[in-house]
Amino acid sequence: MASLAGPGAEDYDVVKQLGSGAFGSVSKVVRRSDKKAFAMKKVQIGRMEEREVADALNECRILASIRHPRIVNFEAAFLARNGRELCLVMELCERGDLAGRVKKCQRMRRRVDERTIWANMVEMAEGLVHLHSKNISHRDLKPANVFLAADGTAKLGDLNVSKLKKGDDLMQTKIGTPYYMAPEVWAGRKYNDSCDVWSLGCVVYELCKLEPPFQGNSLMQLRRAVQAGRYPPIPSSY
Numbered sequence: 001m002a003s004l005a006g007p008g009a010e011d012y013d014v015v016k017q018l019g020s021g022a023f024g025s026v027s028k029v030v031r032r033s034d035k036k037a038f039a040m041k042k043v044q045i046g047r048m049e050e051r052e053v054a055d056a057l058n059e060c061r062i063l064a065s066i067r068h069p070r071i072v073n074f075e076a077a078f079l080a081r082n083g084r085e086l087c088l089v090m091e092l093c094e095r096g097d098l099a100g101r102v103k104k105c106q107r108m109r110r111r112v113d114e115r116t117i118w119a120n121m122v123e124m125a126e127g128l129v130h131l132h133s134k135n136i137s138h139r140d141l142k143p144a145n146v147f148l149a150a151d152g153t154a155k156l157g158d159l160n161v162s163k164l165k166k167g168d169d170l171m172q173t174k175i176g177t178p179y180y181m182a183p184e185v186w187a188g189r190k191y192n193d194s195c196d197v198w199s200l201g202c203v204v205y206e207l208c209k210l211e212p213p214f215q216g217n218s219l220m221q222l223r224r225a226v227q228a229g230r231y232p233p234i235p236s237s238y
Helices: 049-062 098-108 114-133 196-211 218-229
Strands: 011-020 024-031 038-046 074-080 087-092 146-148 154-156
Touching: 011 038, 011 114, 049 074, 049 087, 098 146, 114 154, 114 196
Parallel strands: none
Antiparallel strands: 011 024, 024 038, 038 087, 074 087, 146 154
């Protein structure tokens, strides 16, 4: 194990890296005081633009305000490496995410069990209901942002582009992942929590079909497919 550097980091030991991206990485860590395992997301804010730093800080703010069994729980946050690195300590979801499950099923040429799909759909919906009750829209629900606890329970995570609304305000920022974006988001129209419900449907479809419902060789083709509502049926075995 290697110790992390920075204020607050001395409380944790790194076990292994779980993943990495353009601006950081996620590692499994163990808290020294009680040997409890967590996931630590390290974001390199020193290389980010102002908007991207705001997104990272927004995730801290939203996570700290939420406690729910269907949402990845927040534990702590601190700055490291002279303020250039933001560390978020969160609940560890031992079984990865739904994107990993889809890839595994593709590789093994098998389908996701229908009972599992139903269970995960209900769990994701419960997480969204809680977020929406707090006037928070996820805005980037996709398989890679739905994590699996040790017992297989689905939990919503990666809330960095989520938005805290005032009352019934409508949002207009075009944000999210194209395959799972609702038609009104594509069109640049004002939207509300229903965009998350659309994304939920796309995720459930992908669990059944092992691919997103809408396809295209370009963003323009993908947009047209979404706006036309054209997608192949799921396998008849479901």
